[in-house]
Amino acid sequence: MHGHLSYQVLARKWRPQTFDAVVGQDAITRTLRNALASGRIAHAYLFAGPRGIGKTTTARLLAKALLCPARQGAEPCGTCDVCREVQAGTLVDVLEIDGASNRGIEEIRTLRENVKYAPARGRYKIYIIDEVHQLTGFAFNALLKTLEEPPSHVVFVLATTDPREIPATVLSRVQRFDFRPIAPDALAATLERILTEERIPFEPAALPAIVRAAEGSLRDALSLLDTAIAYGDGRLGAETVAQLLGTTAPEAVRAFAAAAVGHDTPGALEAIERAVREGEDLGAFARDVVELLRRALVLKAAPAAKLADLSHAEGNELRKLGEAVSLDELLYVLRAFLEADALMRESPHPRVELEIAAVRATRRPVPQALEDVLRRVDEAQAQLRAQAVAGGPAAAPRAPAQPSLIPGAEAPPRAVAEPRRPPAAPPPPRPAAPQATAAPAAVATAAPPTVDDALATAWERVVDEVMRKRPTLGAVLTQARPSALVGRELVIVLTGNHFHREMLNDSANREVVVQAVRRWVTGAERISVQDAGEAAGGVAAHPAVQAALAEFQGEVVAVRPRLPEGEGQ
Numbered sequence: 337m338h339g340h341l342s343y344q345v346l347a348r349k350w351r352p353q354t355f356d357a358v359v360g361q362d363a364i365t366r367t368l369r370n371a372l373a374s375g376r377i378a379h380a381y382l383f384a385g386p387r388g389i390g391k392t393t394t395a396r397l398l399a400k401a402l403l404c405p406a407r408q409g410a411e412p413c414g415t416c417d418v419c420r421e422v423q424a425g426t427l428v429d430v431l432e433i434d435g436a437s438n439r440g441i442e443e444i445r446t447l448r449e450n451v452k453y454a455p456a457r458g459r460y461k462i463y464i465i466d467e468v469h470q471l472t473g474f475a476f477n478a479l480l481k482t483l484e485e486p487p488s489h490v491v492f493v494l495a496t497t498d499p500r501e502i503p504a505t506v507l508s509r510v511q512r513f514d515f516r517p518i519a520p521d522a523l524a525a526t527l528e529r530i531l532t533e534e535r536i537p538f539e540p541a542a543l544p545a546i547v548r549a550a551e552g553s554l555r556d557a558l559s560l561l562d563t564a565i566a567y568g569d570g571r572l573g574a575e576t577v578a579q580l581l582g583t584t585a586p587e588a589v590r591a592f593a594a595a596a597v598g599h600d601t602p603g604a605l606e607a608i609e610r611a612v613r614e615g616e617d618l619g620a621f622a623r624d625v626v627e628l629l630r631r632a633l634v635l636k637a638a639p640a641a642k643l644a645d646l647s648h649a650e651g652n653e654l655r656k657l658g659e660a661v662s663l664d665e666l667l668y669v670l671r672a673f674l675e676a677d678a679l680m681r682e683s684p685h686p687r688v689e690l691e692i693a694a695v696r697a698t699r700r701p702v703p704q705a706l707e708d709v710l711r712r713v714d715e716a717q718a719q720l721r722a723q724a725v726a727g728g729p730a731a732a733p734r735a736p737a738q739p740s741l742i743p744g745a746e747a748p749p750r751a752v753a754e755p756r757r758p759p760a761a762p763p764p765p766r767p768a769a770p771q772a773t774a775a776p777a778a779v780a781t782a783a784p785p786t787v788d789d790a791l792a793t794a795w796e797r798v799v800d801e802v803m804r805k806r807p808t809l810g811a812v813l814t815q816a817r818p819s820a821l822v823g824r825e826l827v828i829v830l831t832g833n834h835f836h837r838e839m840l841n842d843s844a845n846r847e848v849v850v851q852a853v854r855r856w857v858t859g860a861e862r863i864s865v866q867d868a869g870e871a872a873g874g875v876a877a878h879p880a881v882q883a884a885l886a887e888f889q890g891e892v893v894a895v896r897p898r899l900p901e902g903e904g905q
Contacts, residue, residue, distance in 0.1 A: 345559070345562050346562050347388075347555050347558040350558065352393055352397070353423070355394075358390050358393065359518055359522055359523070360516070360554075364515065368398060369411075370410070372401050372407075372409075373410045378491075378510075378511040379491060379492065380491070381395075381492070381493045381511050381512075382468075382510040382513065383493060383494070383495045383496075383513050383515060384496050384512060384514050385515030387497055387556070388550075388553030388555025388557075389516070390554070392466060395464045395493040395495060396423075398462075399422055399460075399462040399464065399491075399493070400414075403418050403458035403462070418457060418458060428456045429455040429460065429461050429462065430464065431447070431462070433464070435466055435467040435468045435471050436467040441472065444475045444482075445478060448478060451487060451490055460490070461490050462490075462492075463491070464495065465492065465494050465495070467495065468494040468496050469498045469499070476506065480505055480506060499512070517551065517553065523550065524544070524547050526554065526557075527546065527557055530558070530561075531572065536572060537570075537572070541574040542572050542577040545574070545578060546581075549581050560580075560581070567579075588607065588610070588621075589621070589628055590628065590653065591607055592607040593625055593628050593629055593657060594657060595694075595698065596672075597657060599698050599699070601695060604695075604697070608621075608694060618680065618690055619677070619680055619686065621690075622673060622677045622680055623677060626670065629669060632654045633666050635655050635658060636655070636663055669697040669700065672693045672696045672700075675693065676689050791821065792818065794856045794857045795817070795857070797856040798813070798857065801855070802848060802852050809839060809845050809848060813849070815830060815832035816831065816832070818857070819866070821859060821860055824860060825861070825862045826862070826863045826864075828863055829865075830867055831868045837865065846863070
């Protein structure tokens with residue numbers, strides 16, 4: 337590469353000269369090869385698809401094959417005069433018209449005049465019209481006349497990045513091929529092959545970033561490769577590519593993701609601080625983090641999954657990242673940054689949005705393993721039963737407390753203790769344990785009735801809707817739980833502080849919540865808000881509840897009367 341006076345850019349040097357060499361469009365090249373071998377050639381083709389994926393190249397290959405006198409089968413010989421002239425773009429029988437610059441009716445009029453004349457050398461005259469959708473209406477009409485009754489020696493290849501702009505009258509007269517963006521693994525393999533053959537030293541870690549930036553376009557990938565090699569003085573390094581593309585170096589993104597997943601709040605905030613100091617684009621940083629976490633999630637949920645643009649080492653690192661946490665936690669962290677990404681695009685303070693997400697992710701509640709929880713409940717139950725039989729402390733007088741709000745609840749009502757967020761899936765129903773006669777009725781043995789599940793689901797929808805309209809108010813609702821539907825009134829138990837209570841007492845806020853409740857909670861017309869303390873009444877003081885609270889570091893969020901045996905089982 338050094339010392340050459342005329343350096344040929346990679347995209348031109350490596351332009352495919354045979355159908356076989358076209359990357360990632362196998363279905364199309366196979367169909368065209370079959371057509372050439374059998375001699376069934378259409379008079380007009382439309383090649384549609386994004387830029388830099390082989391439309392014009394394939395059009396030229398088709399022209400070369402149609403005109404090559406020495407062709408055996410489908411591939412042109414590539415060595416005869418005709419093949420060489422087509423390649424050089426000097427053959428008179430192949431006319432390339434650029435729809436973007438020649439939007440005029442004149443070019444198409446000239447084309448219509450010349451179409452009549454027989455080809456100079458071969459059997460065909462081939463017109464390749466690039467970006468055909470940019471032709472003016474008049475030019476299209478003129479082209480249509482020719483397409484309606486083309487002479488037998490003419491073949492049109494129309495290429496476009498925007499097939500929706502092409503009139504239906506034209507579409508109905510062409511054989512259409514849709515070129516697809518090239519798959520990341522095919523793109524990476526091609527780049528690796530070209531670098532190896534060009535004898536350019538490269539770090540494999542540099543390729544995924546180029547593949548991602550090229551978005552399926554081989555031409556874009558090769559242009560980026562050229563620039564990166566020049567920028568890296570003849571070699572391709574991961575760091576130079578990161579600087580060139582303005583992407584964050586993969587290490588920084590990985591370190592930030594590891595901090596977010598590993599509950600390291602200072603580490604995560606420090607990484608944001610560093611990114612800002614180095615003048616990085618925080619939006620791109622957040623998107624890189626989302627992409628990294630998405631892959632970690634895929635690899636954790638489907639360990640055997642093959643991710644196309646991942647090297648083996650990267651795959652192992654991502655698996656390591658997900659190992660320490662549960663799938664739910666990974667989902668929670670990913671969701672935090674997805675929301676941050678959306679908010680950052682609109683917020684005047686994108687950095688703050690990212691920092692909030694980092695704090696939310698690192699300070700997330702850790703769900704305890706369900707089995708572990710159930711085992712502890714069983715142990716607590718056994719202890720209570722033993723105490724009850726022995727007439728132990730379970731029968732001790734209750735600490736003075738507010739009278740229970742629920743009439744007729746002489747036995748302490750069932751208390752539901754759970755961590756604040758996120759709502760865990762309800763435990764699977766378990767058979768009720770045979771109870772000793774004096775066992776306190778507070779220990780929940782029945783599965784929550786389905787009504788509660790429906791209410792919980794409806795409440796999640798309410799919170800989602802409010803979150804979209806007023807995020808701050810939505811955040812308050814995440815500190816609340818629906819307790820019961822009494823008449824047409826939904827009773828909401830609030831576990832937050834007095835500030836949250838005031839937010840919900842504000843009439844405008846309340847209206848937003850009521851609207852959402854009416855939409856999602858069947859039969860609810862109004863809401864009433866209770867504090868967890870009020871709702872718990874004397875329940876919180878009950879030893880069984882105290883044991884459960886201490887065991888799970890929970891809090892009482894709702895109190896429901898115990899169902900008579902047999903219901904809701």
